[in-house]
Amino acid sequence: MVTIVEVAERAGVSKSTASRVLTTIQGRRSVRPETAAQVMKVASDMGYQANLMAVGLKTRQSRLCAALVEGLSDPIISRLVEALVLSCNRRGYHLLLEPYSRFADSSRDGSTIPVGVDGVFMVGERADWALLYELAEKRKVVLVGWPPVDAPVGQVSDDDHKGVSMALDHLTQLGHSQIGFIGAARPVSMQRRFSAYLNVLSRLGLVCREQHCRVEEAIPEPGDHESLFSLGFCAMEDLLVADDPPTAIMCANDLIACGAVQATIATGAQVPEDVSICGFGDTPPAHLCWPPLTTVQTPVHSMAESAAEMMVKLLRDGDASSEKTLLSPRLI
Amino acid sequence: MVTIVEVAERAGVSKSTASRVLTTIQGRRSVRPETAAQVMKVASDMGYQANLMAVGLKTRQSRLCAALVEGLSDPIISRLVEALVLSCNRRGYHLLLEPYSRFADSSRDGSTIPVGVDGVFMVGERADWALLYELAEKRKVVLVGWPPVDAPVGQVSDDDHKGVSMALDHLTQLGHSQIGFIGAARPVSMQRRFSAYLNVLSRLGLVCREQHCRVEEAIPEPGDHESLFSLGFCAMEDLLVADDPPTAIMCANDLIACGAVQATIATGAQVPEDVSICGFGDTPPAHLCWPPLTTVQTPVHSMAESAAEMMVKLLRDGDASSEKTLLSPRLI
DNA sequence: TGTTGGGGTGGGAGCGTTCCTAACATCTCG
DNA sequence: CGAGATGTTAGGAACGCTCCCACCCCAACA
Secondary structure: OOOHHHHHHHHOOOHHHHHHHHHOOOOOOOOOHHHHHHHHHHHHHHOOOOOHHHHHHHHOOOOEEEEEEOOOOOHHHHHHHHHHHHHHHHOOOEEEEEEOHHHHHOOOOOOOOOOOOOEEEEEOOOOOHHHHHHHHHHOEEEEEOOOOOOOOOEEEEEOHHHHHHHHHHHHHHOOOOOEEEEEEOOOHHHHHHHHHHHHHHHHOOOOOOHHHEEEEOOOOOOOOHHHHHHHHHHHHHHHHHOOOOOOEEEEOOHHHHHHHHHHHHHOOOOOOOOOEEEEEEOOHHHHHOOOOOEEEEOOHHHHHHHHHHHHHHHHHHOOOOOOEEEEOOEEO | OOOHHHHHHHHOOOHHHHHHHHHOOOOOOOOOHHHHHHHHHHHHHHOOOOOHHHHHHHHOOOOEEEEEEOOOOOHHHHHHHHHHHHHHHHOOOEEEEEEOHHHHHOOOOOOOOOOOOOEEEEEOOOOOHHHHHHHHHHOEEEEEOOOOOOOOOEEEEEOHHHHHHHHHHHHHHOOOOOEEEEEEOOOHHHHHHHHHHHHHHHHOOOOOOHHHEEEEOOOOOOOOHHHHHHHHHHHHHHHHHOOOOOOEEEEOOHHHHHHHHHHHHHOOOOOOOOOEEEEEEOOHHHHHOOOOOEEEEOOHHHHHHHHHHHHHHHHHHOOOOOOEEEEOOEEO
């Protein structure tokens, strides 16, 4: 472990000068070029790396952010987190992974997030408002993938309405007019997708038949693939045996869509010849369906990029105003 | 931000005493019970939380570990990481998520792991030996899910051989004798599964026919679901049209198995009536197949638990000896 | 020649902890 | 009743760093 004083001694300068050279990003602040070069050389020769703890203690910022995530095994979440790590690193920040459910267990006071982390990303779509407000009091918070909320925190989300709209446009262009929906009443993202579905349908001049929609009341656990899959499977079985079944189905996410596809195939029908099925999220499961699923791609990379950018801006400017970014998805 | 001196002042003691009370885990070291209780009360009233940076600077340990992971979007990896976070937290450690690929980009000198993190988990099955040895020089390293390696690092892995053995036992009990295999030549886990397959087959007194095996040379990227899926799909299509096709297939992982199942169904055959298909990993995709896949469950939770335990032991005892743990999977 | 000014540099305090050492109080026993 | 043992507490240095402040030197100017 080589310290800055050792570097300074070897370079024949004081630790102040060494510090000045080593911490200055670009704007030189009055240090002779030769001195700077010398310090730089010695530092890299000795393999000097600043001690995170000491810097953090002194400057009162750790360049550490926490990512509060619930259900990392959810494919879309894991892709989002993966992208977020990269985006943060690119800006000189490291990411601390904190599970969310733990807060529900404990006194949910957020105290398990160590003092010293600069900011917190809350990623997922399950909202714990109490925790959010508490966290926002002492730290910068950026919500990723959450539904819009009225709080002084940064927010990045994908545009569900636009995604649904794109999907339904696509389906009507294929000639469908009887378009059903399968989803759940919660979490909020699914709820929003359903209302977007209703909304877009009326815009397109189509009627929504109640018997073409299945919105389950049971709230699936995050990351619980099986129950989502079987939700789609059962709902689809149900829809297919009814009179006058829909010719196309919009699903609230890919897992549900996979279930729906399998159910359709199990009854002997063809996808997409007999029924068109559209998913949402462009998660890995979408690639595991055969035939491949049509799906709305959540823009994980640009979401992560925006979130990280928003965080550094929040941290730099201390701007507490609630900034919101909505990103458009793409149809695959 | 409330410091320990403020707590001490309010409690009417010196900061030393406050520190003694607050840091002592259980074994009381000579502080009067009433004093301790008083300090405790004041601390919790004021919402005192020790400053991570200061503690880290002083004690020279941060209670921070880095998880070097490649391909978080791989379902088994994300489940493993999720479990690892929990296991670490339970032991008072926080987990820093670091992408792996970044090291390949940069000078792969591991310098992006901030000074101060106590230990590094390397999770995945893609081995970068150079990086490993370099890391192991200055830090405690625990390998999770890696193939066994001869280095002074902790190692936790699942028992591939046993898993394959269990699966093949199961298949033979169902009456199969013509058991094929689909996999790839890399990463090492797949390679090991194939050799386990050959091994177990001969133990069972069965012959391995070359035309029943497909071991692809192309190495799939971690987290690349599509290529694994299509690998399984194509290989299975191939196997089914051959003369005297196998009646059962052991796949090197779940994604491949999913592809194989879909390919079988696409040709009009029934699973498992006509062909039995077995996966490996018990990843979410296994639940998305219809009919549900038989699979070998990787014991992610116990792997994470062992890895975390091994890390704290390594950190505590400074024991550099290479400890290895093999954990048995379960058949689902 | 004395004064100013500014570029370049060193000294040192202090960030919030932990922990070593010394001091003090109380008790035990010869 | 005093020496030593024991238990409890306070003081202060140190961890590695940043940054404020003071300092020095030399050119420029009066």
